[in-house]
Amino acid sequence: MFAMAGAQRAHNQWVARLIRELGQQLRGRPCDVYPSDMRVHVEATGLYTYPDVSVACGDQQFRFQPDTLLNPVLIIEVLSPPTEAYDRGRKFEQYQSMESLREYLLVASD
């Protein structure tokens, strides 16, 4: 139980750091940094997912205005053992079909 809680804590700390750092550097630019409450839809595959961090710039497009982002430029996943294969494999594959996406960052939490 503690191990799980610890992993969760490290995961959340990383997400918080990334959002803080990105938010500071993107201030004054037409970009938004979203935490994992922003649902992202991959139109080509039908996936709805909650990336740990997503960033959208310029003309942001949404489905079901305004809660499901369609065109992130950056997606970040903080890795944990149960989801690492998916994040590196099939999920990345689905993200690749998003034309807006320029970068995909994986952060190890251990």
Added chain:
Amino acid sequence: MATQPKSFLTPDEYLEIERKAEFKSEYFNGEMFAMAGAREAHNLLVLNLSAALHGQTRSRPSRVYPSDMRVHVKSTGLYTYPDVSAVCGERLFVDGQTDTLLNPSLIVEVLSPSTEAYDRGRKFEQYQSIESLREYLLVSSDRVHVDLYSRQPDGRWLLTSAHRLEEALTLESVEAKILLSDLYEKVELTG
């Protein structure tokens, strides 16, 4: 790869045990990890790929090895058995024996659920430190899908994926072209 924790072993102790052992174990950081057998799809994919590579490289100095060829990653200390490995030109081995390869040009892993995260993550990370390695191919065994990572002149790794049977994959490290229809021939994908 099943975990079998033992007391800390040095690389020399590992090699001594491993060279006499009746089954294969990988080695990392003082521990040996016994290797399990594999499902039919995994075996057919390894064989189909090996056959295609063998056929196309016969007239050249390249060597293609099945998973009994141990590979050592010097900078991290890993000893492992890739599903397929290949070398172009001169072969370098540990200890002057010919059972542990140091300079593969190509490494192939057929993915299974229990090892996918490792093969895509930390194992790939270790393989990247092998200077001779030019390509790393991952083959899915539950659907038609391959990911090929190629080392670029600036040191980055470029990903090329294919998922249709009519597609072909070019492996520049061994100058071979693999049709996905050949790779997945007779492979029953069970998801």
